[in-house]
Amino acid sequence: MICPYCQTQAEFISSKDFYGTNYRTNLYVCRPCDARVGTHGRGKTPLGTMANAELRELRKLCHARFDVRWKFGKVSRYIASVFLHVIFTLVRTNIAFNAPLRPITFVH
Ligand SMILES: [Zn+2]
Structure with a gap:
């Protein structure tokens, strides 16, 4: 997934690795923009669009x-x-x- 703010490839990461808690989901994250979106369960399908703070x-x-x-x-x-x-x-x-x-x- 491409970050809509800076147009770079977002990082795909588990909720456990990102939050430190296993919510049994994954995320697409752009750390420089603080933008992210979760996924449906443990899959790769995003819940919506990436959002910054x-x-x-x-x-x-x-x-x-x-x-x-x-x-x-x-x-x-x-x-x-x-x-x-x-x-x-x-x-x-x-x-x-x-x-x-x-x-x-x-x-x-
Ligand atoms: Zn970005």
Whole structure:
């Protein structure tokens, strides 16, 4: 897997070697960018796209906001997941075009 930030080959490593704990998964890691993505189980298929610390934090914020909504029945989990997909796509598009990341404002 190529790191989307620096375009170099990511390191393939077990969770035990990376975290020191065996989560029975692997990771693709780019240490200079602090970017990583886990895999499905012990395989090589990534769970998604590599994320650096900033994008991981954005993903956590998105999950925190939307998990509350679907867990309390404001929207269905499906609609919340579609919305998250759109947001992640926008963030990836910003990265792909090398544009600065802008804060995302949520409408309540
Ligand atoms: Zn990188």
